[in-house]
Amino acid sequence: MQSTIIQKLLGHRIIFSILFILLLTAPLYLSDFRLNLLGKFLAFAILAIGLDLLWGYTGVLSLGHGIFFGLGAYCMAMYLKLEANAGGLPDFMTWSGMSELPLIWLPFQYPIVAIILGVLFPAFLAFVLGSLTFRNRISGVYFTILSQALVLVLVTLFVGAQNLTGGTSGLTNFETLFGIPMNEASTQTMFYIITVVVLAAIFLGCRRLVNGRFGNVLIGIRDGENRMRFLGYNPSAYKTFIYTLSAAIAGMAGMLFVLQVGIISPTMIGIIPSIEMVLWVALGGRGTIIGPVIGAVLVNAAKTGFSESYPDIWTYFLGLLFVLVVVFLPKGLTGLFETWKARRKSQNVGKHVDVAKSYR
Amino acid sequence: MRKPFIAFVLLGLFLCVLAACSASENAANANEPEETDNESTEDTSTDNGDTIKVGILHSLSGTMAISETSVQQAELLAIEEINENGGVLGKQLEPVVEDGASDWPTFAEKAGKLLEQDQVAAIFGGWTSASRKAMLPVVEENNGLLFYPVQYEGMESSPNIFYTGAAPNQQIVPAVNWLLENKGDSFFLLGSDYVFPRTANAAIKAQLEAKGGELVGEEYTPLGHTDYNTVIAKIRSEQPEVIFNTLNGDSNVAFFKQLSDAGITPEDTTVLSVSVAEEEIKGIGAEVIEGHLTSWNYYQTTDTSENEAFVENYKAAYGDDAVTADPIEAGYFGVHLWAKAVEKAGTTDVEAVKEAAKGISYDAPNGTVTIDGDNQHVYKTVRIGEVQSDGMIEQVWQSEEPIKPDPFLEGYDWANELSESLAE
């Protein structure tokens, strides 16, 4: 029994290592353009892991993760924009009649500060919203709606405060990071490698977190929040923590997104992208860590693939795909794997019982 | 047993997608002569074979699809016309259509795909300023060409973009002057909350101040906003003579309906819109917007022989209900301008085409358009029009000659502050 567990772990480890190496060596066999796309998908995958931690494990459905993704992305983009303008005012500020750099932009002159804020800022917002709502036991559909309203409000604010955020156009036209030209193939490859490494780190970190006792507590909260209270847990604290963590992860994903795509705008963080993010997780299979990664990469690859092949009607294909998966694979793609595993196990158990009976 | 089966079909589907992706990948790689590091090899591939690839990049899905699809149609029509007349440099044009999906990062991604993977000779596309700004770094970095067909706020001049829509001095500035002379001098500015209205209004305010107009109110509503009661209440209390409307898209429908419901007629307060053309009027309903004004370079009723042919061809291709409008026309003649420049240059090489395009003219449906070599905008005639009950717009005034484009408003004293702060 013990040896099979070790084998299983080893098996997983080998599969993941192979995947990791495959991803890491992608620059060798993908064109720059495709590599860039893959890098973007992987950034989405990072976000999806965080979202699944929240939804799949803790049972809190957030339809507002676009905002955390966006905050991270904007933090990074603000620094990049300032560096591109070499200390001058970004162009949109001058149109909007600003004469000097607004206070809120000042910290973003320093890349390290920008990167740290890109994680802390979304985390802080999530912490505030989370503690205000979870402490009062606002949960389920109420929380989901609030999270979506948060998106609406912040996007409106981002669009409205054009002099600070660039409005609907968002922030784009970056040149350098730490003085290194961003658009060169070598820099982009580096960003890609960083994305893969961050993805791997977050993947392993989250796996570790959910595979232990802590993960069981999360599942307990998901399946019976009140029951957990009577076991002596404070689900609000756990939920707030996971919400904050997943917002921080989303922020990180946002930063990696901006580095590789070179633009962030409100369309990327609004209601529809936020719902799409949930779809990645649902499609990949929630309640696993690998599921959201698969979901995010596959959905986005399908989106790109369909829209390149059939620019006029690709949305129908994508919609059909979603419907098919929801109807036939309610547990997502990893659910398929689990059904298969369960069937195999039940067969094994069947044999086992037979043997036991024959001894009696 | 059924479910797993269907699941596997699904999986197969997914694998097909992946295969398709990698197949097109391989094909693209095969097209590339060598690694793309070598700049000089890059452009030659577009001249290879019997066709020249051009990219068409508009939103075919999402909120902008309604507007952008017709521009795409006009561009395809122009390509068809060129191909029927023997193509460019003896080669047929092959349009590569991509969907920007009303999402600006997608515009950047697809522009990259068109330039890097399909190696198109030029891209025709975009509608919103945001989409143009998203594509700008991509076309500059890949040294591509973008033809952008919509009127915009100015304050931009990329060496890799040709702007075939109106610059602010070819639409907004003359409209304000005309309104001051003919309709009154108290202005209410109403716009959607994004870059075009805000920038346009900044210029209008400077202009009003210089010309003795009076600003009685300024309101911005979020894109897609549909409840204008509070705004109309403000309008009612301020009693402006003119509302300068820079609302975009659906908001116009709500605004004009509610304005007419509130009993405010064009006689009381005239609304001049700069983002409402024939297509939008169809959606708003001519009865509620009848009598209000618009400012554009082109109307379907514009009286030129080129336009007669254009409207006829457009309707023949896309049905009798189809209407033409300014951005549609700008997209259409953009393709022709590019083709003319390529013929003149004798190659699709970007630098050569840009050089050849300087000062080039084309008899477009709105009259003769000429590319200004300095800023790659075009000389265009300005027209103020009044909406008729049949949804058409009848011209009430036009500039004597095509106006020189001035995206930074450098030729206007009152705009000095604006353009200077940008020059820094």
Add this chain to the structure above:
Amino acid sequence: MVGSLSLPYSRLFILALSIVCLVSIYYYFYRTANGRRTRAVMQNRQMAECLGVSTRKVDMITFAIGSGFAGVAGCALTLLGAIGPTIGTNYIIDAFMVVVVGGVGALFGAVAGAFGIGIFNTVFEYVTSASIGKVLIFLLIIAFLQWRPSGLVVSRSRSLD
């Protein structure tokens, strides 16, 4: 037109339409057998099932009615503004917010919530701008939920989850 208050006929019609809808939905929920079944399913699905209520049927009917009323609301909207394929997204959040404020499963709550949000929205919008107005409304709702986490009208139950 009364003073500075103007009520176009289209708005009056919508007002009347919503009152009719409200009355009929009240009648359905509280005065008919089907409505009683629906409320039973809402309060205790399993128990209702045990008592012979076909929950599937109730689900179907309720969903149908809900969709129908959404359709009526859509018709009313044509009198006010633009109709396009994406029209739903503009209203979905507001609609959800009304339910959150009013309390799930409470007719009176929904009406009160709608009025509250509508009035505050208009006031905020008039005083500030449309964008800031939305932000203020959101903050107000968050604050409100601190005071009443389950909305205006709470339906109590003794079940654990």
Add this chain to the structure above:
Amino acid sequence: MSENMLTLQKVTVDFSGFKAINELDFQVAPNNVHFVIGPNGAGKTTLLDCICGKSRATSGAILLHGKKDLTKRSEEKIVHQGIARKFQAPSIFHKLTVMENLEIAMKQKKRLFAMMKAKWTKTEKQSIHDMLDLIDLIEEKDELAGTLAHGQKQWLEIAMVLVQEPDIVLLDEPIAGMSKKERDKTGELITKIAEDRAVLIVEHDMDFVKSYADIVTVMHEGQVLFEGSMDEVQNDPKVREVYLGRKVEEDADNTGA
């Protein structure tokens, strides 16, 4: 140690006008199996609810060891004070294995960061193992709890209550839906539990109460009607009138329907 572990003083629970418990005075003594019986709607479950914090007392005080008032504390704080509750319907975690159910239930630091660092200790493993032995679920320890039989689920939940090592155990109808054999076993389990803690049980099954009760409280309309041994309860005229009288009526209703 004759002092009561838990004292309720004039506790009222008001559900918007309906007083489920009305000025109730009630005590739980240590090392006792204390049954609460009474007709439906007497407030038995509400009594357990307001002790463990699920329902809030509108007025009155609930004192632990004569001093700490529980009425204002959150549910998890009450648990930390040593009060554990088993609910009427088994509410175990179906997606976790038997082992994992006990793992998250057992006494440990349950705060966020402590939990993140938590690792199995030898004593923990041993006590969980003992508990599995006690409830006879050793074989099933790696099965998902959702796959257990009803009786096993009940035991698992009792076990989850016990691994918290509480001073007071609240059980709500622990033998509902069990077979005769399972009932006997549960009874033994309860006797064993009560060796070093107080057990408060709400139960309808009179035979079961008779077999295992140290003390029985009869509730009626939110108040204590009578308290004493089962024999005394059975012979009390007030109880007979309220309880059996009601019962006769109910029987009549049943035959009528």
